[in-house]
Amino acid sequence: MVAVPPTPAIDDPATPDPLGLPTSPDDPRIDVRRSRRRKRTVSARIEGDTVVVLMPAGLPRSQERRLISDMLGKLARSGRRRGTRASDAELMQRAKGLSREWLDGRAVPTSVRWVPAMTTRWASCTQASGEIRISEALRDVPPYVLDYVVLHELAHLVVPGGHPPEFWRVVRRFPRTERAMGYLEAYSRVLRPGAPGAPGAPGGESGEGPEGPGEGVGDLIDDGTA
Numbered sequence: 001m002v003a004v005p006p007t008p009a010i011d012d013p014a015t016p017d018p019l020g021l022p023t024s025p026d027d028p029r030i031d032v033r034r035s036r037r038r039k040r041t042v043s044a045r046i047e048g049d050t051v052v053v054l055m056p057a058g059l060p061r062s063q064e065r066r067l068i069s070d071m072l073g074k075l076a077r078s079g080r081r082r083g084t085r086a087s088d089a090e091l092m093q094r095a096k097g098l099s100r101e102w103l104d105g106r107a108v109p110t111s112v113r114w115v116p117a118m119t120t121r122w123a124s125c126t127q128a129s130g131e132i133r134i135s136e137a138l139r140d141v142p143p144y145v146l147d148y149v150v151l152h153e154l155a156h157l158v159v160p161g162g163h164p165p166e167f168w169r170v171v172r173r174f175p176r177t178e179r180a181m182g183y184l185e186a187y188s189r190v191l192r193p194g195a196p197g198a199p200g201a202p203g204g205e206s207g208e209g210p211e212g213p214g215e216g217v218g219d220l221i222d223d224g225t226a
């Protein structure tokens with residue numbers, strides 16, 4: 001006889017939230033703020049460990065509970081519970097937009113997410129699985145630089161085999177490629193002064209690495225050919 005494991009109950013208030021935030025309307029960390037100026041809209045935001053729910057004053061208690069449950073569910077689904085999650089969702093949106101705009105939608109990543117700052121690379125990509133990882137060191141760069149790095153990784157999903165000329169033809173459809181590469185070259189010197197051939201440095205001294213000519217984004221490509 002085969003034991004059937006219990007199906008996890010998504011809405012079960014007893015299910016611990018992996019992020020440690022409230023899942024039940026009864027959680028003491030839910031701060032309900034009622035406003036007479038609010039008409040019908042209900043919203044919620046995260047403040048530290050607390051979920052602040054803003055709702056119109058004068059609602060029946062039972063309706064409040066239902067609305068709070070709805071908001072908790074929405075927060076969980078929207079991925080806006082923590083900064084990194086929101087940004088991962090945004091990164092994926094960004095990647096989809098870039099793929100549409102510059103790659104005819106041919107790059108279809110399965111995940112695009114921030115990873116803790118890597119020591120020597122801005123980004124990495126696993127072609128077989130379609131996963132793209134972007135270093136948190138790039139959180140504060142100008143949008144066009146982040147666009148370039150994401151597009152660079154997307155291009156690896158389209159053109160296999162590292163950085164052949166065809167790869168760069170694809171990447172350079174993005175008009176600010178050279179400018180972004182220049183930015184990264186300078187930025188890597190700021191972050192890692194004295195590091196020769198730092199990522200983003202075209203023609204850097206360590207140019208001929210196992211990942212190819214270390215040009216452009218200093219990424220780690222796992223295209224299954226190794």
Ligand SMILES: [Zn+2]
Pocket residue numbers: 152156162163216217218219221
């Ligand atoms: Zn690359």
